[in-house]
Amino acid sequence: MRIARRRFLQSSALAPLAAAQEGHSAAVPAVDVTRKLARYVVQARLDDVPAAVRKEAVRTLLNWTGCAVGGSRHETVDRAIRALGPFSGPARSTVFGRRERFDPLHSALFNGISSHIFDFDDTHLRTIVHPAAPVAPAIFAWSEQQKVSGAELLHALILGTEVECRIANAVCPAHYDIGWHITGTVGPFGAAAAMGKLLGLDEQQMIWALGLAAAQPVGLREMFGTMTKSFHPGRAAQNGLTAALLAQQNYTSSSQPIEAPRGWANVLSTARDYDQITRGLGEHFEISINSYKPFPCGVVIHPALDACLQLRAAHNLPASDIRAVDLRVHPLVLELTGKQAPASGLESKFSIYHAAAAALVDGKAGEPQFSDEAVRNPAIVALRGRVTAAVDRSLAEDQVRVVITMRDGRQLEKYIEHAIGSAKNPMSNQQLEAKFAGLASGVLPPARIRELIGLCWDVEKLTDASRIARAAAA
Amino acid sequence: MRIARRRFLQSSALAPLAAAQEGHSAAVPAVDVTRKLARYVVQARLDDVPAAVRKEAVRTLLNWTGCAVGGSRHETVDRAIRALGPFSGPARSTVFGRRERFDPLHSALFNGISSHIFDFDDTHLRTIVHPAAPVAPAIFAWSEQQKVSGAELLHALILGTEVECRIANAVCPAHYDIGWHITGTVGPFGAAAAMGKLLGLDEQQMIWALGLAAAQPVGLREMFGTMTKSFHPGRAAQNGLTAALLAQQNYTSSSQPIEAPRGWANVLSTARDYDQITRGLGEHFEISINSYKPFPCGVVIHPALDACLQLRAAHNLPASDIRAVDLRVHPLVLELTGKQAPASGLESKFSIYHAAAAALVDGKAGEPQFSDEAVRNPAIVALRGRVTAAVDRSLAEDQVRVVITMRDGRQLEKYIEHAIGSAKNPMSNQQLEAKFAGLASGVLPPARIRELIGLCWDVEKLTDASRIARAAAA
Numbered sequence: 009m010r011i012a013r014r015r016f017l018q019s020s021a022l023a024p025l026a027a028a029q030e031g032h033s034a035a036v037p038a039v040d041v042t043r044k045l046a047r048y049v050v051q052a053r054l055d056d057v058p059a060a061v062r063k064e065a066v067r068t069l070l071n072w073t074g075c076a077v078g079g080s081r082h083e084t085v086d087r088a089i090r091a092l093g094p095f096s097g098p099a100r101s102t103v104f105g106r107r108e109r110f111d112p113l114h115s116a117l118f119n120g121i122s123s124h125i126f127d128f129d130d131t132h133l134r135t136i137v138h139p140a141a142p143v144a145p146a147i148f149a150w151s152e153q154q155k156v157s158g159a160e161l162l163h164a165l166i167l168g169t170e171v172e173c174r175i176a177n178a179v180c181p182a183h184y185d186i187g188w189h190i191t192g193t194v195g196p197f198g199a200a201a202a203m204g205k206l207l208g209l210d211e212q213q214m215i216w217a218l219g220l221a222a223a224q225p226v227g228l229r230e231m232f233g234t235m236t237k238s239f240h241p242g243r244a245a246q247n248g249l250t251a252a253l254l255a256q257q258n259y260t261s262s263s264q265p266i267e268a269p270r271g272w273a274n275v276l277s278t279a280r281d282y283d284q285i286t287r288g289l290g291e292h293f294e295i296s297i298n299s300y301k302p303f304p305c306g307v308v309i310h311p312a313l314d315a316c317l318q319l320r321a322a323h324n325l326p327a328s329d330i331r332a333v334d335l336r337v338h339p340l341v342l343e344l345t346g347k348q349a350p351a352s353g354l355e356s357k358f359s360i361y362h363a364a365a366a367a368l369v370d371g372k373a374g375e376p377q378f379s380d381e382a383v384r385n386p387a388i389v390a391l392r393g394r395v396t397a398a399v400d401r402s403l404a405e406d407q408v409r410v411v412i413t414m415r416d417g418r419q420l421e422k423y424i425e426h427a428i429g430s431a432k433n434p435m436s437n438q439q440l441e442a443k444f445a446g447l448a449s450g451v452l453p454p455a456r457i458r459e460l461i462g463l464c465w466d467v468e469k470l471t472d473a474s475r476i477a478r479a480a481a482a
Numbered sequence: 483m484r485i486a487r488r489r490f491l492q493s494s495a496l497a498p499l500a501a502a503q504e505g506h507s508a509a510v511p512a513v514d515v516t517r518k519l520a521r522y523v524v525q526a527r528l529d530d531v532p533a534a535v536r537k538e539a540v541r542t543l544l545n546w547t548g549c550a551v552g553g554s555r556h557e558t559v560d561r562a563i564r565a566l567g568p569f570s571g572p573a574r575s576t577v578f579g580r581r582e583r584f585d586p587l588h589s590a591l592f593n594g595i596s597s598h599i600f601d602f603d604d605t606h607l608r609t610i611v612h613p614a615a616p617v618a619p620a621i622f623a624w625s626e627q628q629k630v631s632g633a634e635l636l637h638a639l640i641l642g643t644e645v646e647c648r649i650a651n652a653v654c655p656a657h658y659d660i661g662w663h664i665t666g667t668v669g670p671f672g673a674a675a676a677m678g679k680l681l682g683l684d685e686q687q688m689i690w691a692l693g694l695a696a697a698q699p700v701g702l703r704e705m706f707g708t709m710t711k712s713f714h715p716g717r718a719a720q721n722g723l724t725a726a727l728l729a730q731q732n733y734t735s736s737s738q739p740i741e742a743p744r745g746w747a748n749v750l751s752t753a754r755d756y757d758q759i760t761r762g763l764g765e766h767f768e769i770s771i772n773s774y775k776p777f778p779c780g781v782v783i784h785p786a787l788d789a790c791l792q793l794r795a796a797h798n799l800p801a802s803d804i805r806a807v808d809l810r811v812h813p814l815v816l817e818l819t820g821k822q823a824p825a826s827g828l829e830s831k832f833s834i835y836h837a838a839a840a841a842l843v844d845g846k847a848g849e850p851q852f853s854d855e856a857v858r859n860p861a862i863v864a865l866r867g868r869v870t871a872a873v874d875r876s877l878a879e880d881q882v883r884v885v886i887t888m889r890d891g892r893q894l895e896k897y898i899e900h901a902i903g904s905a906k907n908p909m910s911n912q913q914l915e916a917k918f919a920g921l922a923s924g925v926l927p928p929a930r931i932r933e934l935i936g937l938c939w940d941v942e943k944l945t946d947a948s949r950i951a952r953a954a955a956a
Contacts (some may be wrong), residue, residue: 084733090729092724095571095585111569187744192697216710223666223701223710224717228736230744236690236697236735239728243698250566254713257565259558261710262702270661270704 026336038267038282045171045266046214048289049201054163061293062468065166068130069463071300071440072140073104075129077460077480078375078447079122080105088121088242101149104480107449112149116199116249119145124191126375127357128304128447132169132294133431135176135190139298141241142195143168143202146249151473152208158470164202166295168248175266176362177284181279184229186278192227192240193276199248200255207256220251222272226324233354237467266435300440302429303373305357308341311408311427312360312397316367319412319422327369327391329415335364335410336400348392353379364392368412374446406430437465452482474481488876512741519645521738522763523675528637535568535767536942539640539928542604543937545774545914546614547578549603550955551934552849552921553596554579558709560782562595562716575623578954586623590673590723593619594716598665600849601831602778602921606643607905608770609650609664613772615715616669617642617676620723624680625947632944638676640769642722646672647768649740651758653751658703660752666701666714667750673722674729681730693735694725696746707828730809774914776903777847779831782815785882785901786834786871790841793886795897801843801865803889809838810874810883822866827853839865848920880904911939926956 054062079085080103089103092114099108101115104122109115123129124141132139147164150156156164172194176183184190200221204214224247227240255261266272266285273280303313312335319325335341340407342361350356356363357378365388366377382388402407406427412420426433435443441461448457460479484767553559554577557670559954563577566588573582575589578596583589598615606613621638624630630638635896646668650657658664674695698721701714729735740746747754777787786809793799811817815834824830830837831852839862840851856862874883882903886894900907909917915935922931934953941950 086729087733088728091558091733092587095570095587097569097585111571113566113569187749219705219708220710223705223714225699227697228739228744228746228749230736230742230746230749231693231697232740234693234734234736236733237696239694239733240697253565254562257561259561259565259710259713260708262704262708265702265704268704270702272702272704275661275702275704346698 027186035301039264041267041282041285042218042264043211044286044289045174046218047211049167049171049205049323050209050211050214052163052167052205052290054159056290057163057166057293061166061296062162064296064298065162065169066141066465066467067300067440068169068295068298069144069162069165069467070444070461070479071130072123072144073460073464073476073480074444074447075126076119076123076144077105077451078128079125081451082122082125084125084238085118085122087235088239089116091251092117101152102477102481104148104477105448105482107482109481112153113246113249113453115149116245117242119148120245121238124238124241126304128301128375130298130299130300132173132176133299134297135173135180136184137173137176138191138241139173139198139295140165141191142172142244142248143198145242145245146199147202147206148477150203150249152477154206156206156473158467158473159203160206160330162467163474164205166293167205168198169295169298170293171201174285177294178281179273179279182279183277186276187229188225188276189227189229189231189237189240192244193225195226195241195244196221196224196247196251199245200251200281203249203252204255207252209252209255213255213258215265216259216261217252217255219263219265220225220254220259221248223261224251225272225276276470277442300429300443302435302437302443304375305363305373305378306345307429308338308405309345309360309363310429310436311406311424312337312341312364312410313367313373314427315408315410315422315424316364318370319410319420320368320371323420325368325412326418327387329369330391330394330412330415331415333364333368333391333395334411334413335395335397336403337397338403338405338407339399339401340405342397342399350383356383361392361395362388364395406432444472452480494887513738515741515756516689516692516738516760517685518760519648519761520692521685523645523679524683524685524688526637526641526679526764528602528633530758531637531640531767535640535770536636538770538772539643541615541774541911541914542643542769542772543618543636543639543941544765544918544935546597546618547934547938547954548918548921550597550602550618551579551925553599555925556596556599558599558712559592559596561709562592562713566591568846575626576660576955578622578951579922579956581956586627587720587723589620589623590719591716591866593622594719595819597708598712600778602775602849604772604774606647606650606771607773608771609647609654610658611647611650611668612665612715613643613647613672613769613919614624615665615719616646616722617672619716619719620673621676621680622951624677624723626852626951628680630680630939630947632947634680635947636941638679638939639768641679642672642676643733643769643772644767645675648759649747652755653753654746656753657751660750661703662699662750663701663703663705663711663714665701666718669700669715669718670695670698670721670725674725677723677726678691678774679728681726683726683729687729687732689737689739690733690735691726691729693737693739694728694733695722696739696927697735698725699750700874754946774903774909774917776909776917778849779837779847779852780819781903782812782818782879783837785880785898786811786815786838786884787841787847788901789882789884789896789898790838791845791847792844793894794842796883797894799842799886801861804842804865804868804886806887807838807842807865808870808885808887809834809869809871809872810877811871811873812877812879812881813873814879816871816873820871824857827857830857834871835866835869836862838869846891880906926954
């Protein structure tokens with residue numbers, strides 16, 4: 009019997025031997041990375057989290073909620089619900105922005121999809137993880153299953169973000185460069201940690217939960233541009249929730265799922281720095297550097313949009329009076345968003361020409377300005393042809409110079425030093441509220457939108473966090 | 483704003499650009515691998531499958547059913563059901579060997595776990611994929627959801643096995659060596675293809691189903707020896723079923739999920755041969771080389787067990803009369819199963835000393851002989867100490883020489899040329915039935931076991947395949 013030798017290596021007892029025999033690249037085994045992380049999550053107290061960090065977490069929660077409500081009527085969500093909704097268990101968890109309720113596992117999936125479908129949710133810029141999309145759907149779904157206070161919910165969001173972003177930090181950029189959609193691959197860890205905290209798992213159970221999360225990575229970058237992209241954070245939320253529920257029943261897993269020779273970090277990445285996971289736990293918080301997009305499109309376009317919107321507002325420009333729009337931009341802008349005639353709303357999110365024209369025509373740069381309709385709008389198409397963009401290597405990524413020449417010869421100029429939404433010019437609370445209101449408009453009535461925004465800001469004071477999910481229901 | 487360049491590469495429109503920029507290793511892009519595979523599955527007809535292949539598929543189905551029933555009372559299954567059962571939707575699908583029913587997604591998970599928990603299910607030796615464990619749970623669960631004939635069920639099993647094993651062939655051994663548990667990583671493809679066939683997906687939908695499967699690999703070898711190992715095929719079954727259901731609702735995915743520069747084969751393996759996927763589709767069938775374990779332990783031990791059991795049966799040996807058991811074995815036996823004093827039932831599956839002793843004491847080598855109790859059995863422990871094993875490089879992997887010396891000086895010898903279960907000496911139908919009966923004994927009543935075996939053999943004649951699942955319920 010010509011049986012490949014590797015067959016026998018399936019035995020757990022033999023795994024270390026096999027690793028040694030194969031000369032596995034992880035020469036110096038890391039130890040207790042997962043245990044340290046699990047112990048931190050189990051022992052962490054919200055009182056020990058600095059107020060500024062909690063404030064940023066509240067902003068993350070608000071921004072995520074707006075994105076989930078805003079994306080909830082997208083055809084992608086409809087199709088997912090048609091496919092899987094019939095298999096839901098007892099329906100106690102809201103799909104934000106909709107009337108349907110499902111069991112928490114299904115609601116976590118659907119809310120994860122809707123919150124990411126516009127690619128408008130929060131971003132951990134260092135790793136491009138979207139931290140809330142895999143975590144918030146799980147804990148909100150659970151808040152309608154078991155009594156959770158607003159403070160507990162917020163703390164779970166902070167811890168879930170901490171776990172997933174630290175693991176991401178340890179393997180970036182190698183892991184992303186391989187082709188993994190990092191939000192879906194680290195997301196299960198974040199959701200498992202957050203849910204493990206809400207379920208009160210002990211240290212061993214928390215390790216098992218992280219192990220079950222390690223076994224269920226989701227998402228390839230190949231899926232970008234298809235409905236499967238937003239499936240990734242949704243499924244990651246569901247996988248993390250599943251992992252925590254199993255661990256709660258002492259469903260065992262590896263004790264070193266992240267760092268073992270055949271653990272997650274070795275199998276899914278070509279490089280890793282475990283210090284990024286364990287150093288300074290409880291001292292600095294990844295959620296404190298979370299960021300929020302002002303516009304639902306490629307971030308390199310944001311400086312130009314900022315400038316165009318400011319010029320239009322200041323001068324009340326009729327688009328038809330504009331002879332030319334000349335942009336001087338950072339080199340990446342043309343490399344990444346140089347598409348002159350986008351064919352679809354999705355493509356338009358990566359066309360500097362379309363974006364500038366749409367912003368000047370409509371005076372806005374929201375999801376409607378990046379829709380299939382906007383791409384076909386004659387006024388936008390006409391102005392798009394009068395937009396030029398030239399590289400200026402003296403500009404930083406968050407900078408732009410815009411000159412608008414009117415048909416009467418007048419020239420209007422705008423230099424943006426730090427675009428809105430960039431690290432040096434983050435969106436204000438008021439701007440986040442406006443973004444939320446724009447997303448929720450047409451989905452929820454205005455009074456409900458105001459109520460929901462208020463509940464998000466006040467989350468730490470809520471004795472029952474499920475008030476947010478209930479208010480988010482259509 | 484120091485935003486990593488990679489952030490912008492998230493856009494679908496930019497993925498090919500980014501791949502080119504990064505000098506991705508897949509220099510010559512493969513095309514239409516997924517489409518060819520999908521087209522084959524969509525167009526395939528059971529009438530075109532040779533009778534010998536169908537017969538082997540029936541043996542696979544019988545063997546899997548016995549394993550699922552046999553493992554169903556394991557604590558691992560209990561814990562999974564306690565954790566996730568409360569979230570089940572309408573309960574129409576059987577957990578084999580148990581009284582509970584759940585929605586098809588949950589039943590697929592639980593049956594996948596139980597059928598793999600003893601590591602006794604079928605093996606595709608070339609890749610060590612366990613073909614049935616991710617596929618059969620999905621299609622059996624579905625047979626209780628929608629009318630499926632036995633012939634359709636069998637064809638789906640053949641096609642699911644074909645798809646998962648061909649993809650495994652394309653990336654083996656590199657993919658497994660990295661640390662992936664291949665049954666869990668290719669399993670979603672198999673389940674998606676099998677379910678896609680039962681759902682009648684068209685070619686485009688089948689491609690999307692495979693894409694959604696590609697985004698959901700499960701399982702690290704690091705998990706071996708824990709409950710998470712058997713979670714892998716269960717979750718793979720669930721993921722494949724989920725993928726097919728979503729695709730049925732036109733939930734879109736990549737058109738080249740396997741072969742794209744950032745597709746599954748490039749991201750999850752360091753080597754790949756797409757010809758293995760597309761060559762000879764419909765001409766040769768991977769299920770025809772499927773194999774079945776006669777003993778629930780490391781396969782290198784099987785020749786020695788075969789010899790010991792034959793000697794004991796022929797001579798009715800009382801273990802206490804045995805002075806010494808001397809084994810001459812293939813080198814791999816000591817390398818992989820040289821543990822002299824195993825501490826648990828799980829470890830005993832990889833101890834040649836325990837295995838030989840247990841077989842000689844009990845006259846059997848089933849799951850009870852590899853339990854925690856067997857490891858503590860004084861008679862087995864005593865005889866274990868009188869077993870020696872020496873390497874004989876003239877022996878092949880399926881061979882062994884055994885000499886038993888009795889206290890009265892008598893010597894009994896046995897040479898095994900091809901161990902039972904090896905490629906040259908496959909288990910007979912009768913032996914498969916005996917294995918099934920041994921597994922199901924104590925779980926189902928004898929008459930029911932006989933009925934169930936009969937239904938499995940007759941699967942092609944069943945107008946309603948759900949009769950098997952219903953007969954497998956406790």
